[in-house]
Amino acid sequence: MSRPARRPFSRDQRTIIVNGMLVFVLIVVILQLWLLTATMNAWLGGDDSIVWPGLAVSAGGLALNAGLFIYLRRIERAPSS
Amino acid sequence: MQNSPRDPRAPLDPAIASPGREGLTGTAPASLYAPSFEREQTTIAPDFAPAEAQPAWRQDFPIDWPQDLYVERRDFLKFMVLTSAAFTAGQLWIAAQNWYRRASGQPPLVRVAAMDDVPVGGSVTFTYPDEHDPCLLVRLTENDFVAFNQKCTHLSCAVLPRPAEGQFFCPCHDGRFDIRTGVPIAGPPKRPLTRVVLERRGRDIYAAGVEERTT
Numbered sequence: 103m104s105r106p107a108r109r110p111f112s113r114d115q116r117t118i119i120v121n122g123m124l125v126f127v128l129i130v131v132i133l134q135l136w137l138l139t140a141t142m143n144a145w146l147g148g149d150d151s152i153v154w155p156g157l158a159v160s161a162g163g164l165a166l167n168a169g170l171f172i173y174l175r176r177i178e179r180a181p182s183s
Numbered sequence: 184m185q186n187s188p189r190d191p192r193a194p195l196d197p198a199i200a201s202p203g204r205e206g207l208t209g210t211a212p213a214s215l216y217a218p219s220f221e222r223e224q225t226t227i228a229p230d231f232a233p234a235e236a237q238p239a240w241r242q243d244f245p246i247d248w249p250q251d252l253y254v255e256r257r258d259f260l261k262f263m264v265l266t267s268a269a270f271t272a273g274q275l276w277i278a279a280q281n282w283y284r285r286a287s288g289q290p291p292l293v294r295v296a297a298m299d300d301v302p303v304g305g306s307v308t309f310t311y312p313d314e315h316d317p318c319l320l321v322r323l324t325e326n327d328f329v330a331f332n333q334k335c336t337h338l339s340c341a342v343l344p345r346p347a348e349g350q351f352f353c354p355c356h357d358g359r360f361d362i363r364t365g366v367p368i369a370g371p372p373k374r375p376l377t378r379v380v381l382e383r384r385g386r387d388i389y390a391a392g393v394e395e396r397t398t
Contacts, residue, residue: 113249120256127263134270138277145277146336147374148395153281157274164271167264174257 111177123170130163226250295320295388304346308333311379311390318379319344320388321362328388330379331365337372351376
C-alpha cells in the first residue's frame with residue numbers, strides 16, 4: 103500500500119518547527135544539567151542510589167533530543183517536488 | 184488491490200470517506216501539482232540552479248536572511264543535542280566510577296599513628312585509603328580522636344585543623360567545617376568532609392573505612 107503524497111514543508115514552516123524543537127530541547131538540556139550536578143553531588147556524598155536512574159533519565163532526554171534533530175534533517179531533505 | 188499509478192487527471196470521488204482520499208488537499212492530490220512556494224520560500228542561487236544542485240557549502244552558508252535564520256537555529260539545535268550528549272556522557276562517567284568504587288570493596292585496616300605520637304590539640308597527616316587521599320587525624324581530648332579527608336568538599340583545597348576554634352579551615356575560599364563532625368558551618372562548601380572511621384587497638388589508632396555523607 104503506497105503512502106499518501108505529502109507536500110514538503112516550506113521554509114517558514116521549517117523555521118517554526120525548528121523554533122519549537124529548540125524550546126523543547128533547551129528545557130531538556132537544562133534538566134540534564136541539573137540532573138548531572140545533583141547526581142554528582144549525591145554520588146560524591148556516598149549516595150549511589152541515584153546514579154542509574156539519573157543515567158537512564160539523561161539517556162532518555164538525549165534520545166528525545168537526537169530524535170527531534172534527526173526528524174528535522176529528514177523533513178529538510180524531503181523532495182521538493 | 185490494484186497498485187498501478189493512478190491518472191491524476193481522472194475524476195475524483197468527492198466523498199470524504201472514499202478510499203484514496205488520504206493525502207488529498209481539497210479535491211486534488213497533493214502530488215498533482217508541483218509545489219508552488221512563494222518566492223520568499225526559496226533561495227535563488229546566483230547560477231539559478233535548483234537547491235539540490237548546489238554545493239553543500241552553499242546550503243550551509245545561505246545568502247538570504249530567511250534561510251540564514253533557519254540554518255543558524257538548526258545549527259544551534261545541533262549544538263544543543265551535542266551538549267545533551269555530553270551531559271549523558273557525564274552521567275555515564277559517574278556510573279562507571281560508581282561501578283569501580285563498588286568493585287574496589289571496603290578499604291583495608293591501616294595503622295595511622297600511636298596515641299602517644301599525637302598531643303592533645305595536635306594532628307598528624309596520613310593518606311587513606313590510597314596515596315591520593317590525604318587525611319588528618321586530630322586529637323581533640325585525651326581519648327577523643329577524629330579523622331577526616333583533608334580535601335575541602337568545595338574545590339578540593341587542603342583544609343587545616345584549628346582545634347582551638349573547633350574548626351577545620353579552608354584557606355582557598357574561607358570555608359569552615361566543624362572539627363568534631365566535619366559538617367560545613369561557613370563558606371561555600373555544602374557537603375561534609377569525608378570521615379575516616381577510626382579503630383583503637385591498644386595504644387594504636389587504625390583507619391578502618393571511610394564514610395561519605397551528603398548532610
